[in-house]
Structure formats: C-alpha cells, structure tokens
Amino acid sequence: MANHVIGDVSDTAFWVAHYRGIEGDRPMPLFRDPLAGVLAGERGKKIAKAMPYTFWTGWSVVIRTCIIDDYIRTAIGQGVEAVLNLGAGLDTRPYRLELPESFLWIEADYPAMIEYKEEKLAGEKPRCHLERVKVDLADTGERRRLFASVNARSKKILVLAEGVVPYLEPDDVASLADDLKAMDHASYWVVDYFSPQMVKYRRRLNRRMGNAPFKFMPKSWFEFFQQHGWRAKEIRYLMEEAEKLRRPVEIPWHMKLSFRLWRLFMSKQRREKMERVSGYVMLERESGAVQRGVFESAYATEGGHAPWDIGKVQPAFRAAADRVVGSVLDAGCGTGENALFFAARDNAVTGFDFLEAPILAAKRKASERGLKANFIVADALKLEEWTERFDNAIDSGLFHVFSDEDRARYVRGLSRVLKSGGRLFILCFSDQTPGTQGPRRITQEELRRTFADGWEIESIELARFETRPEAKKTMFAGEDPKAWFVMARRAS
Numbered sequence: 001m002a003n004h005v006i007g008d009v010s011d012t013a014f015w016v017a018h019y020r021g022i023e024g025d026r027p028m029p030l031f032r033d034p035l036a037g038v039l040a041g042e043r044g045k046k047i048a049k050a051m052p053y054t055f056w057t058g059w060s061v062v063i064r065t066c067i068i069d070d071y072i073r074t075a076i077g078q079g080v081e082a083v084l085n086l087g088a089g090l091d092t093r094p095y096r097l098e099l100p101e102s103f104l105w106i107e108a109d110y111p112a113m114i115e116y117k118e119e120k121l122a123g124e125k126p127r128c129h130l131e132r133v134k135v136d137l138a139d140t141g142e143r144r145r146l147f148a149s150v151n152a153r154s155k156k157i158l159v160l161a162e163g164v165v166p167y168l169e170p171d172d173v174a175s176l177a178d179d180l181k182a183m184d185h186a187s188y189w190v191v192d193y194f195s196p197q198m199v200k201y202r203r204r205l206n207r208r209m210g211n212a213p214f215k216f217m218p219k220s221w222f223e224f225f226q227q228h229g230w231r232a233k234e235i236r237y238l239m240e241e242a243e244k245l246r247r248p249v250e251i252p253w254h255m256k257l258s259f260r261l262w263r264l265f266m267s268k269q270r271r272e273k274m275e276r277v278s279g280y281v282m283l284e285r286e287s288g289a290v291q292r293g294v295f296e297s298a299y300a301t302e303g304g305h306a307p308w309d310i311g312k313v314q315p316a317f318r319a320a321a322d323r324v325v326g327s328v329l330d331a332g333c334g335t336g337e338n339a340l341f342f343a344a345r346d347n348a349v350t351g352f353d354f355l356e357a358p359i360l361a362a363k364r365k366a367s368e369r370g371l372k373a374n375f376i377v378a379d380a381l382k383l384e385e386w387t388e389r390f391d392n393a394i395d396s397g398l399f400h401v402f403s404d405e406d407r408a409r410y411v412r413g414l415s416r417v418l419k420s421g422g423r424l425f426i427l428c429f430s431d432q433t434p435g436t437q438g439p440r441r442i443t444q445e446e447l448r449r450t451f452a453d454g455w456e457i458e459s460i461e462l463a464r465f466e467t468r469p470e471a472k473k474t475m476f477a478g479e480d481p482k483a484w485f486v487m488a489r490r491a492s
C-alpha cells in the first residue's frame with residue numbers, strides 16, 4: 001500500500017529526486033540532473049510508482065526546479081553570496097548549476113540524509129564551496145546556532161526551503177520565520193506556495209502521505225509570512241511557468257478534454273484562480289519602509305493590541321525627563337504616550353508616525369487630556385527632507401525596526417533635524433533579550449558603530465521595554481524585554 005511507502009519526510013526527498021533524475025531521459029529536457037538519479041535509486045523509483053497523481057507530482061517537481069534555479073541565478077546577479085538550503089534532501093544544485101567558485105553553499109539536513117549523500121557523492125566535485133551540516137531543524141537551539149554561524153560568514157544570503165514548509169506545523173513555520181528574520185544577512189527566502197483551493201487537494205493526498213502529511217495550511221499564506229517580517233518579492237505559479245517553458249502537465253486525455261471544456265466556460269478571474277493554485281515564492285525580509293503591514297495589523301484592533309502600546313510613558317523616558325530641555329521630536333510616536341508625557345511637561349512637541357491610525361489616536365488623546373502637541377503622518381526615512389530643527393529627538397521602539405541600510409538613512413535624517421548639540425534618546429531592544437520574538441536585537445557595539453561619526457554617545461544604559469501584560473507573557477516569558485537606553489549628542 002502506498003501509505004507505507006512514505007516512511008518519513010526524508011522519503012519525500014527520494015521521491016522528488018527520482019523525477020529530477022528522469023527529466024534528463026526526455027527528448028527535450030529542461031535540465032539534466034544525473035546525480036539526482038544516482039541518489040534517488042531504487043527507493044525513489046519505488047515511491048514514485050506507488051504514489052497517486054504521479055503525472056502531477058513529476059511535472060511539478062520539474063517546473064519547481066526550473067523556477068528555483070532561476071531565482072538563484074537572479075539572486076546571484078543581485079549580489080547574493082551564499083545559499084543556505086534547509087532540508088536540502090537530495091538536491092544537487094551545487095553540482096548542476098553554474099556557480100562562482102567562491103560561492104558558499106550550505107546544506108542542512110538530518111544526519112542520516114547527509115551521511116547517505118556524502119557517501120554517494122564522494123567522487124563528485126561541486127562547482128562552488130559546498131558544506132553540509134547535520135542538524136535537526138526542529139531543534140530550536142541547534143537551528144539558531146546554525147543560523148548565527150551562517151549569518152556571520154556572508155553578507156547576503158538566500159535561504160532555500162524547497163518542499164519543507166508544507167510538512168511543518170504552523171507554529172514551527174512561525175518560529176522558523178522568526179529565526180530567519182533574526183538572521184539579518186538572510187535577504188531572501190524561497191518557499192512553496194499553495195492557494196486555499198489547493199488545500200482541498202492536499203487534504204486528499206494526505207491520506208496517502210503516510211508519516212509525512214502536509215501540515216502547514218494557513219488561511220492567508222501571504223499574511224502569515226508578512227506577520228513574521230517576510231513579504232513576497234516575487235511569485236511564480238507552476239502552471240504559468242510551465243506554459244512559458246512549454247511543458248504542460250501531462251494529464252490523461254479524458255481529463256485534458258474535460259479541463260479544456262471547463263476552461264471555455266470559466267471567467268478569466270476563475271481561470272486565473274485555477275491556474276494559480278501553487279507556485280514558488282521569493283520572500284524578502286521586510287525593511288522598515290515595508291514593514292507597514294505588521295504595524296497596520298498591530299493598530300487595527302479597537303483599543304489596540306500593539307505590545308508596546310501601554311497607555312503611559314515608557315519608564316526609561318520618565319527617568320530621563322529632566323535631561324530633555326526644549327523642543328522634542330518623537331520619531332515613530334505611535335499613539336503618542338511619550339510625546340504627550342513631554343507635552344505635559346511643557347516641552348514643544350511634534351510626534352510623527354508613518355501610519356494614520358496611531359496618529360489619529362494620538363490627536364484624540366491630546367484633545368481629551370487638554371494637551372498641546374503637533375502630530376503628523378510622516379516617514380522616518382525621509383527626515384533628510386525636513387527643514388524644521390529640534391532640541392531633542394526621542395525614539396521609543398523605532399530604531400530597531402530598520403535594516404542596516406535604512407538605519408543609516410534614518411540616522412542621517414536624525415542628525416539633520418537636530419540642532420547642533422541637540423540630544424537624541426533611543427529606547428531599543430537589546431541583544432540581552434533572549435529569543436527571537438519581537439524586533440531585532442541590537443548590540444552595544446552596533447550602537448557605537450552607528451553613532452561613531454558626527455555624534456557623541458553620552459551613555460548607553462541597560463533598561464526595560466515595558467510591554468502589555470499579555471505580550472509579556474506570550475512573547476517574553478513573563479518579563480519585560482531588555483532594552484538599551486541611549487543618550488547621544490549631535491556634534492556641533
């Protein structure tokens with residue numbers, strides 16, 4: 001019975017390698033991958049023979065291979081220096097693709113898979129620098145150690161997880177996404193995409209998937225990843241790509257006929273939906289500028305559920321209040337609690353945020369409390385265009401949302417809007433906060449580097465980021481996350 005053919009997830013690697021291997025036997029192959037055939041061997045052939053919808057699976061493996069090959073080529077053209085292939089299985093791209101010799105390729109998989117592969121490919125020479133790591137990716141500690149070490153070795157990394165995510169529980173995908181987000185040199189992440197329509201088919205297939213059923217079926221695929229800081233840069237759908245490659249799926253003639261008839265009576269929209277049921281997505285890490293979705297949904301609930309929106313000033317700013325003399329600019333002010341605290345102390349305050357919802361809330365609070373403050377919608381990455389100058393700038397939770405590139409731009413803008421000798425106060429997540437939930441952690445060293453030129457750092461103190469009780473419990477093991485409180489002066 002087919003049920004017993006797939007013993008575990010590793011078997012799926014033999015199954016798909018079989019299809020990659022036999023592609024080279026076709027008259028007009030889309031690629032040749034003889035080593036895939038060597039690796040798949042009898043085990044791969046046996047699984048393929050016993051599984052249902054083999055015409056579909058074989059075809060989709062070939063098309064997905066072409067899509068991902070192309071993603072990798074494009075990424076290399078855009079400066080990617082390394083690939084981290086998670087759950088690499090029997091993939092042979094380091095031997096098959098034209099890669100720069102110095103290119104770093106790291107394959108991670110279960111020890112048994114790596115040992116098998118090393119033995120079978122012992123006499124073969126990869127085209128780039130290839131390393132293999134034995135790791136159980138479900139083990140958070142092992143996984144994070146791997147990510148940290150790869151992150152330290154390359155400035156621009158593409159993470160590949162081909163045929164991996166569908167087999168994980170949603171919580172595991174979420175924590176994988178968070179760990180990859182924390183790996184700040186991981187610029188791209190390639191994963192499988194399935195539409196809700198496809199879920200039905202997959203449920204049916206699950207009955208035959210033995211010990212490797214599909215588990216990841218989020219209601220909204222794109223939203224799921226966006227909430228973890230990854231947004232779709234490009235998506236290629238299997239059917240559309242197959243058309244471009246002139247390789248339609250080889251379905252039995254009676255199915256083909258009914259499919260054609262069906263198509264005739266379908267609206268364009270419906271047809272598109274049908275043809276976009278599965279594909280491969282190149283995700284890119286969201287930078288500050290595109291992190292809108294995350295913040296929008298945080299402010300979407302009436303009454304708010306944003307972890308940082310605590311309804312009062314952050315204690316670190318209260319403690320430093322006497323040092324804040326003169327006008328104040330609150331960057332990424334959210335619903336304005338910190339800005340209003342200084343307004344109540346008679347500082348002339350301007351708060352800005354790139355979202356309208358929190359700005360409206362801030363204005364409402366100001367009028368309810370009878371306080372005078374100027375709240376505007378503006379992007380922190382465009383501060384260089386401002387003409388107004390301030391004695392102080394405060395930042396509670398904005399600095400740490402930016403990528404390295406955007407951070408540099410933001411800091412340039414800050415030095416523009418501050419008067420010479422003006423003071424900057426930042427409260428940002430510290431690397432002393434364990435885990436990966438919440439924003440990126442900042443080290444003291446990064447802070448010193450960021451403010452090395454044109455600034456004098458007066459102090460960096462360990463502080464806390466007060467968060468709402470429910471977030472504290474679910475995201476930070478019951479403790480307010482640790483933060484750095486930075487005081488810096490713009491050089492005169």
Ligand SMILES: C[S@@+](CC[C@H](N)C(=O)[O-])C[C@H]1O[C@@H](n2cnc3c(N)ncnc32)[C@H](O)[C@@H]1O
Pocket residue numbers: 288289291295308309310314331332333334335336337338352353354355358378379380381395396397398401
């Ligand atoms: C962690 S929240 C902190 C909000 C507020 N400072 C507080 O302490 O309650 C970060 C804020 O930065 C805003 N933000 C993120 N990127 C921004 C950008 N490029 N320009 C302006 N605001 C931004 C978000 O909308 C959000 O309100």
